[in-house]
Amino acid sequence: MPDALLSTKALEAHYGDFQALFGISIDVQPAEVVAIIGANGAGKTTLMRSITGLIRNKPEMVVWKGRAIGALRADQVAHLGIAMVPEGRQLFQSLSVEENLMIGGQMGRKGPWTLKTVQDLFPLLQERRHVPATALSGGQQQMVAIGRALMSNPDILLFDEISLGLAPIVIKSIYEALPAIIGEGMSAIIVEQDIAKAVSVSHRVYCLQEGRVSLQGRPDELTREAISAAYFGV
Amino acid sequence: MDWINAILQGILLGGLYALFAAGLSLIFGVMRLVNIAHGDFIVLAAFLGLTITTTLGLSPLLALILVVPVMAGIGYGLQRLVLNQTLGDDILPPLLVTFGLSVIIQNGLLEIYSADPQKISAGALETASVALPGDLNIGVLPLLMFGVAVAVIAGLQWIFYRSALGRAFRAVSDKQDIAQLMGLNKAHIFGLAMALSLAVVGLAGVFLGIRTSFDPSIGPGRLIFGFEAVIIGGLGNLWGTLIGGIILGVSQNIGAQINPGWQLLAGHIAFLIVLAVRPRGLFPRID
Ligand SMILES: Nc1ncnc2c1ncn2[C@@H]1O[C@H](COP(=O)(O)OP(=O)(O)O)[C@@H](O)[C@H]1O
Ligand SMILES: [Mg+2]
Numbered sequence: 068m069p070d071a072l073l074s075t076k077a078l079e080a081h082y083g084d085f086q087a088l089f090g091i092s093i094d095v096q097p098a099e100v101v102a103i104i105g106a107n108g109a110g111k112t113t114l115m116r117s118i119t120g121l122i123r124n125k126p127e128m129v130v131w132k133g134r135a136i137g138a139l140r141a142d143q144v145a146h147l148g149i150a151m152v153p154e155g156r157q158l159f160q161s162l163s164v165e166e167n168l169m170i171g172g173q174m175g176r177k178g179p180w181t182l183k184t185v186q187d188l189f190p191l192l193q194e195r196r197h198v199p200a201t202a203l204s205g206g207q208q209q210m211v212a213i214g215r216a217l218m219s220n221p222d223i224l225l226f227d228e229i230s231l232g233l234a235p236i237v238i239k240s241i242y243e244a245l246p247a248i249i250g251e252g253m254s255a256i257i258v259e260q261d262i263a264k265a266v267s268v269s270h271r272v273y274c275l276q277e278g279r280v281s282l283q284g285r286p287d288e289l290t291r292e293a294i295s296a297a298y299f300g301v
Numbered sequence: 302m303d304w305i306n307a308i309l310q311g312i313l314l315g316g317l318y319a320l321f322a323a324g325l326s327l328i329f330g331v332m333r334l335v336n337i338a339h340g341d342f343i344v345l346a347a348f349l350g351l352t353i354t355t356t357l358g359l360s361p362l363l364a365l366i367l368v369v370p371v372m373a374g375i376g377y378g379l380q381r382l383v384l385n386q387t388l389g390d391d392i393l394p395p396l397l398v399t400f401g402l403s404v405i406i407q408n409g410l411l412e413i414y415s416a417d418p419q420k421i422s423a424g425a426l427e428t429a430s431v432a433l434p435g436d437l438n439i440g441v442l443p444l445l446m447f448g449v450a451v452a453v454i455a456g457l458q459w460i461f462y463r464s465a466l467g468r469a470f471r472a473v474s475d476k477q478d479i480a481q482l483m484g485l486n487k488a489h490i491f492g493l494a495m496a497l498s499l500a501v502v503g504l505a506g507v508f509l510g511i512r513t514s515f516d517p518s519i520g521p522g523r524l525i526f527g528f529e530a531v532i533i534g535g536l537g538n539l540w541g542t543l544i545g546g547i548i549l550g551v552s553q554n555i556g557a558q559i560n561p562g563w564q565l566l567a568g569h570i571a572f573l574i575v576l577a578v579r580p581r582g583l584f585p586r587i588d
Binding site for chain 2: 104119120121140141142143145146150151153157159160161162166169173174215219294
């Protein structure tokens, strides 16, 4: 097995006295798309926050390109090329659409994504570039959140429930755009509660249940029964 | 004529009050921190200006070239080493710590400079004036200070809404966590905001020292003027803060015109009237 791009090793996470993650070990290979599924409260967002440094851990619990990064601050992790589209989009309300994109690009990492290429991908963001970002519809805001993450030209992009709260037709168009977004060589982690959606675009799946990995494998190896058992714990 | 003169002088004084207020408004906007020691930093800057002009023999306007960066450096260091540690969900720690700082600065200045009133001399510039039609005379110095105040407000406005730094300020102000995800180190951004705040304080302090006599105890009074200008103008609106400063300056001068003892009272009354009519100030921007 080649060296993983990103891995977590027996990762634990706590909110005060409450333990949310119990020894999570996952890995993502270069250019691989990994889905993380699990019911509400399973710990998916906590895992994303741990990887991105919003929750800080022991250094060796998160490894990036062979380097222990678990104790770094979120801004240091971002500079390494790990970007996230956070749950609930979380746009900056005082910034215009274009400023939200530019703040994503201010680290100056080189790569294919610029204001222009992001606006070519989502032409609407060009048309409405001077509008406050939060004046857009939910689907349009999700485009801004994705564009903002792309602007840093990351090596891996974490999507936390990008379909949450969006109309089915919007979800469909975002998932249709995903191959162009992830493109050549970039890795991704796609967190979803919608099993079918996540599995359809990913090379490998992890299922979380109450803070533990309950199932993992390639989509073609996993039966529906096994997934529902791992998902619901029945 | 006396009345028109009082109003005119009040407007010019308002520029100085806007300088007192701008830094206060800036750091509140970026990190919701109320710096109780703000006025004492103004006085500290005035003493710094005094020391530089007397020991190096520089004119006060040249002394600004030293005072402003020194104050900015103090601001950055203070934020990184002390104030960042106090920020969190609880609003009390930063209040207590900056209150403590206020006491420390006052006593430190008292120790070094004594309680005697001091003044920074600006030489011939102090008495220079321009004649306006209708027997009015306005001093070159107040006019200059007002012009600088307007330029500073315009500059801060530009930084805040047009520059990459301002974008970072607003992003961190909106959502600290998510701003970190964008690679912004909020500890550093907060440090820059406090540096900018105290840079303006450096300017305000030297101007104050040229304009009136000062001693280590007058900081809290300047803090109040700054607060009142910010609140009158509306939180988060820099041009509003300038207008707030002008309203305060004009009211004080009108009060003094009626009865010299009413100067400060008239300013506070104007503040209370604005609060009663528009509790969020005249032009609020922050909810
Ligand atoms: N800020 C928080 N404080 C305390 N508990 C939290 C916090 N955020 C999440 N949790 C708890 O941690 C567990 C995992 O939550 P989360 O990672 O958000 O799950 P998911 O994203 O899979 O829905 C849940 O039990 C949730 O209640
Ligand atoms: Mg979640």
